Amino acid sequence: MAPIELRGIEKSLGGRRVLSGVSLAVEAGQAACVVGRSGAGKSVLTRIAIGLLPPDRGEVFLLGRRIDGLARRELRAARRGVGLVTQGAALLGWLSLRENVALPLGDGFSRRAALERADAALAEVGAGAEGARRPAEVSAGTRQRAAVARALALAPRAVLYDEPTTGLDPAASRQIDALIRRSADRGAAVLVVTHDPILVRRVADRVLELRDGVLHDRPVVV
Amino acid sequence: MTRALDLPDAAPRPRALALAAAAAGALLAGRVDRAELVTQVRELCLRTIPVVLLALAFIGVVFEEHAAHEARRALVSLDQAGPMFFELSVREIAPAIAGIVLAARVGSGIAAEVGWMAQSEQVDALRLFGRDLAAELYAPRIAAGMLASMLAAPLGIAAVGLAGGFWAQAFSGGHLAAFVSLRLVTAHDWALLVAKSAASGFAVPVAALHCGLALGGTPDGVARSTAAGVVRGTLWVLAADVAIGATLWWIP
Numbered sequence: 001m002a003p004i005e006l007r008g009i010e011k012s013l014g015g016r017r018v019l020s021g022v023s024l025a026v027e028a029g030q031a032a033c034v035v036g037r038s039g040a041g042k043s044v045l046t047r048i049a050i051g052l053l054p055p056d057r058g059e060v061f062l063l064g065r066r067i068d069g070l071a072r073r074e075l076r077a078a079r080r081g082v083g084l085v086t087q088g089a090a091l092l093g094w095l096s097l098r099e100n101v102a103l104p105l106g107d108g109f110s111r112r113a114a115l116e117r118a119d120a121a122l123a124e125v126g127a128g129a130e131g132a133r134r135p136a137e138v139s140a141g142t143r144q145r146a147a148v149a150r151a152l153a154l155a156p157r158a159v160l161y162d163e164p165t166t167g168l169d170p171a172a173s174r175q176i177d178a179l180i181r182r183s184a185d186r187g188a189a190v191l192v193v194t195h196d197p198i199l200v201r202r203v204a205d206r207v208l209e210l211r212d213g214v215l216h217d218r219p220v221v222v
Numbered sequence: 223m224t225r226a227l228d229l230p231d232a233a234p235r236p237r238a239l240a241l242a243a244a245a246a247g248a249l250l251a252g253r254v255d256r257a258e259l260v261t262q263v264r265e266l267c268l269r270t271i272p273v274v275l276l277a278l279a280f281i282g283v284v285f286e287e288h289a290a291h292e293a294r295r296a297l298v299s300l301d302q303a304g305p306m307f308f309e310l311s312v313r314e315i316a317p318a319i320a321g322i323v324l325a326a327r328v329g330s331g332i333a334a335e336v337g338w339m340a341q342s343e344q345v346d347a348l349r350l351f352g353r354d355l356a357a358e359l360y361a362p363r364i365a366a367g368m369l370a371s372m373l374a375a376p377l378g379i380a381a382v383g384l385a386g387g388f389w390a391q392a393f394s395g396g397h398l399a400a401f402v403s404l405r406l407v408t409a410h411d412w413a414l415l416v417a418k419s420a421a422s423g424f425a426v427p428v429a430a431l432h433c434g435l436a437l438g439g440t441p442d443g444v445a446r447s448t449a450a451g452v453v454r455g456t457l458w459v460l461a462a463d464v465a466i467g468a469t470l471w472w473i474p
Contacts, residue, residue, distance in 0.1 A: 052346060052350065076351075079352070086343050086346070088341075089343075090342065090343035090344055090346055090350075091344070092344050092348070093344065094258075094261070103351050103353075106351070
């Protein structure tokens with residue numbers, strides 16, 4: 001079974017059908033990009049894939065385990081080994097970057113070990129010097145790199161990126177694109193939802209378009 | 223910053239009752255993030271209590287003016303009205319006004335903060351990493367709100383009495399001691415003060431947290447959640463005031 005797999009997902013929000021029988025499998029080492037216009041439901045797809053939003057119908061599997069309908073504690077265990085990077089970075093404002101990166105390392109690591117691992121992850125994404133700063137004190141690009149470091153700190157087998165380059169300047173976008181590609185090259189299953197065509201060209205092994213709630217395969221342009 | 227979600231209502235919305243129950247459970251079990259509690263106590267108490275005291279001092283002066291006017295009209299001594307005035311402060315004025323100021327100051331602050339956290343996906347991050355929202359987000363704010371309320375109301379009573387008494391002594395021929403007299407204050411009055419202050423301190427943060435989580439998530443949602451947090455908090459304070467007054471009648 002693929003590390004990220006959705007089967008027959010249906011979801012309606014506000015009386016509107018957003019996802020209609022969506023099925024998707026992202027294999028290990030593969031970077032799949034889902035594109036579509038704003039409001040198409042791309043982010044809803046990501047949130048369902050990681051268990052932040054329940055589907056109305058269908059099955060969601062992460063790393064071979066069915067996660068829809070799991071209780072909070074079980075869901076947390078199932079998400080270990082899965083990273084998520086969102087458009088706004090989702091860093092906690094009252095923590096430093098290194099504390100944010102250490103957040104998912106809570107179980108199984110002492111605080112000191114977690115912070116050391118966070119420092120290493122930040123250094124790997126080129127934000128090692130900024131670890132002691134809070135999110136509001138650094139640029140959007142650094143925030144996003146810290147979010148990538150947080151997602152990759154546990155060496156995940158699956159990573160989901162939700163509009164990771166929106167609002168970033170071209171140089172910062174290029175760095176994020178390289179980090180996404182690197183996570184796939186290291187063997188993780190990578191699902192990216194985006195409307196950034198440059199990111200798609202740089203990263204995608206497979207491109208899908210979400211249109212009218214249905215996923216359509218599109219040819220990859222290199 | 224634009225919103226990560228494509229759709230306005232994609233985030234799960236907690237119910238106020240479920241939020242209150244989760245927070246109460248965390249508080250009763252002592253599951254409160256201590257560092258966050260210290261931050262919230264500093265934020266809520268230090269910034270709220272001076273405003274409550276100022277508001278109640280003004281109200282003390284206004285009430286004294288009214289009491290002096292009525293005393294002159296009825297040809298009675300202003301000092302006879304003082305103890306009644308103080309009893310009313312204990313059972314009604316101080317807890318209600320403290321609750322309303324709390325709704326304005328604390329309610330707006332929490333609703334805006336949590337609405338922004340929802341918009342910037344910080345709440346999602348807490349959920350994603352399996353953090354205990356009740357212990358880290360709800361309980362510290364509610365505990366700090368209750369502490370602010372339970373400190374502000376008794377201090378507010380002193381502010382009302384002292385301000386009214388000084389004004390009476392300076393301008394109306396009354397005596398300060400009459401306006402801080404405990405002669406008419408009963409156990410019933412103290413019970414009302416404690417119950418109303420605790421209820422306000424609980425209700426205001428719950429209303430604000432609920433509005434922040436339910437309405438935040440978009441830039442305009444943060445503004446709406448702030449306004450709704452204040453309005454809902456104020457209404458809940460007044461509703462609790464009426465309900466507690468009606469249910470604690472049996473205390474002598």
